[in-house]
Amino acid sequence: MKAVIHAEKTGLEGLTYSEIAAMEPKAGEIKVKLKTAGLNHRDLFVLERHKSTEPPLVIGSDGAGIVEAVGEGVTLVQIGDEVMVNPGLGWKEKSDAPPAGFEIVGHPFHGTFGESIILPEENVERKPEYLTWEEAGVLSLAGLTAYRALFTRGKVQPGMKVFIPGVGSGVATFLVQFAKAAGAEVYVSSRSKEKCEKALEIGAHRAIDSHEDWNTALEGLKMDLVIESVGAATFNKSLEILRTGGTIVTFGASAGDEVKINLRTFFYAQQNLLGSTLGSAEEYKEMLQFMESHRIRPVMDKVFTLDQFEQAFNRMEQADQFGKIGFKIS
Structure with missing residues (x-):
């Protein structure tokens, strides 16, 4: 699949828009065909944290799309569901601090700046109907x-x-x-x-x-x-x-x-x-309910295609944006 990949060099120099092998979901996992994604300051930090000696990494923490395949035992979603990515891995209930082993999509595991992503089934929520795909794809981490x-x-x-x-x-x-x-x-x-x-x-x-x-x-x-x-x-x-x-x-x-x-x-x-840090799956659900009850939408700055990643990253690095920078994928 096509993706924004970080490899071989630290910083922006290590980013390319190129091919990487697509994967299929294992037991308890789902595959989401991504329609949109969102850029965060975290993605800039990941370019320094992900070392040149480590395997190539698809970056990105925000995304939304349609469930394309499901692994064995998946019951929470089904093929065809319109979903948003909850980027927090391994933090279910609200607590004073994230549990041991908590990670965020996009580092150290592959992220959302590609045509598809593999996730645990509990890491998606259904897309609210009132949100556009661009809005749904950018809100999770910042929201x-x-x-x-x-x-x-x-x-x-x-x-x-x-x-x-x-x-x-x-x-x-x-x-x-x-x-x-x-x-x-x-x-x-x-x-x-x-x-x-x-x-x-x-x-x-x-x-x-x-x-x-x-x-x-x-x-x-x-x-x-x-x-x-x-x-x-x-x-x-x-x-x-x-x-x-x-x-x-x-x-x-x-x-x-x-x-x-x-x-x-x-x-x-x-x-x-x-x-404070990102938040739990419980808080993610609360946030979506709060947003829907007040009809809150993300403030959109600009939307790019994935092959325009350099423009998007430069805009973020220079702090020119007001609100969220998005990517249209499909």
Whole structure:
């Protein structure tokens, strides 16, 4: 089959659009003929984590398509079902942390940037009818990351003031929509005036320039909850606008992972710092139900074909996107 494959060289230089042997499902597995897929920051990181000495790898964690074949003993789906890929492997029930052996589709196992994928039957859910194929193919990893950070870890409630630094990524755009739907007041920051304006269009209450002093821009308003993924560039600024007893949830560090904080200020303010990751199959189902009940759709940036992968990766690497970058496969 045709796929975007990483091999022989680390980084973008190791990517090609070429042929790799297709596989058939074993017992308990299914084969999904993919129609669409979605690009994530994780795919950029995988290009460094997947070593040149390792076997060729089909990357990609998001996808949607039609069940093409089933292995022995499969009962949850049947051939012809329209499904979405849950990229979390081996995490079934909601818990404080993923279990031992938890992995994500696209590394170390083959991912979604190909014509088909083999998965355990429990790693797909039926595609909601109101979503287009492009929307279904891009939402899983970013949507689930946002859902767990906001609801399971952040315990968002109606009336809360929620701040999201660095709006523009797929996760951030889901966070804005999810928090708004949950009844929270949503505040965001970005270096881009255009992204600030787009964030207001999808439900943000206020958007500020990341270069400004945040306390001044927010007129001293303090946040109940901050969802952080930028890291070193914004972490202390996020703490400064967090109220006494407030919570900061972090799930990423796109601008550096080494952060120094004033511990005395932190503990006197009785603030809470929580980490978060992708999420469980239970949370994935909850997320889809929440999205369907509020008719939430992924914010789409651009859709490419798989052979245009270089354009898509460059757009992601340069942080030009607002929302999700997708691939049309079939």
